[in-house]
Amino acid sequence: MRLDLNHIKQWIEPGSRVLDLGCGDGEFLSQLQQERNVIGVGLEIDHDNISDAIARGLNIIEQDMDRGLSNFPDHSFDTVVMAHALQVLHYPDLVIDEMLRIGQQCIVTFPNFGHWSCRWYLASHGRMPVSKFMPHNWYDTPNIHFCTVQDFELLCSEKGIRILQRDMVTQQSGAQWAADRWPNLFASTAIYHIAR
Numbered sequence: 641m642r643l644d645l646n647h648i649k650q651w652i653e654p655g656s657r658v659l660d661l662g663c664g665d666g667e668f669l670s671q672l673q674q675e676r677n678v679i680g681v682g683l684e685i686d687h688d689n690i691s692d693a694i695a696r697g698l699n700i701i702e703q704d705m706d707r708g709l710s711n712f713p714d715h716s717f718d719t720v721v722m723a724h725a726l727q728v729l730h731y732p733d734l735v736i737d738e739m740l741r742i743g744q745q746c747i748v749t750f751p752n753f754g755h756w757s758c759r760w761y762l763a764s765h766g767r768m769p770v771s772k773f774m775p776h777n778w779y780d781t782p783n784i785h786f787c788t789v790q791d792f793e794l795l796c797s798e799k800g801i802r803i804l805q806r807d808m809v810t811q812q813s814g815a816q817w818a819a820d821r822w823p824n825l826f827a828s829t830a831i832y833h834i835a836r
Contacts, residue, residue, distance in 0.1 A: 643809045644723055644749040644829045651747055651805065651833045652676055656718035659683065659742065661705055661735075662725030666693030673698075681717075706730045709738040717743045724829075726750040726792075727785050733795060740801065740836050749831045752808075754788030754824045789824040796834065805833040 645668045652658060654676045660669045663682030666689070672678045682700045684690050693700045703711075705722075706729055720743030726732050727750055739746045761769035770777060789808070796803055808827035810819040818826040 642724070642829075644831050647807045647809065647831050648721060648723065648747050648749065649676065651745075652678060652719050652721075654678070657716070659712070659717040659720045661720065661722040661739070662728075663689075663693060663698075663700065665689045666696045666698045666700065668721075668723070669693070669698055670696045705735050705738075709735070709742060712738075712742045714741055715744060718745065719743055720746045722746070723749045724751065727753075727787055729785065732785055732787070733799070736795070736801070736834075737799070740834070745804065745833065745835045747831070747833050748792075749829055750787055750792070752789050752824065752827045752830050753786040754790065755828050756825050757828075759825075789827060789830050792830060792832065796832075800836070802835050803832060804835055807831040 649672070652672060656678050658669070658672060658678045658680045660680060660682045663669050663684050666682055669680045669682050673680050680698065682693055682698055683703050683705065684693060684700055685702060685704050690700050690702055705725070720739040722735070722739060726748055729735050736746070736748065757771065758769045761771070793803070808819040808823040809829040809831065810816055810826055811828045815826060823830065
């Protein structure tokens with residue numbers, strides 16, 4: 641289980657209604673149902689992931705977030721989760737607006753493209769970073785919006801979105817204190833708990 645997903649669990653109330661946007665194969669949603677007794681719905685567009693999630697016995701909707709979420713009524717979920725999908729959306733700001741309309745609270749996680757290793761790679765190689773963390777070339781990456789911690793917080797400020805809590809995750813052992821103190825530089829993944 642990814643580190644960001646383990647952090648998210650603490651913000652999800654037992655027995656709550658959860659919508660997981662970009663739920664992948666449903667592993668996280670399945671864990672939430674087993675461990676937190678949530679009533680969960682997943683949204684996914686990849687057919688293989690949908691098949692895997694259905695095989696887990698999950699309620700999955702095939703839908704592209706970029707085409708809107710108007711099929712969900714206002715406040716129909718307690719929590720809407722979007723983990724590591726923000727950067728692949730064409731209209732991430734609009735999807736966040738929709739998340740906040742649908743859910744009482746929302747959780748968003750994304751890779752921090754302001755991380756020092758991204759900066760160093762770009763400065764030293766003159767090319768977009770390719771690593772274990774970001775294994776794609778610039779021309780075949782699913783990432784189309786490169787977001788940093790500061791970018792996301794500015795978006796929240798501009799849209800009047802309240803940041804209830806945030807956690808920063810680093811892949812480097814012993815460097816969590818640096819990610820907490822200087823998240824834009826040292827956090828590899830940003831985790832936000834937000835509401836209107």
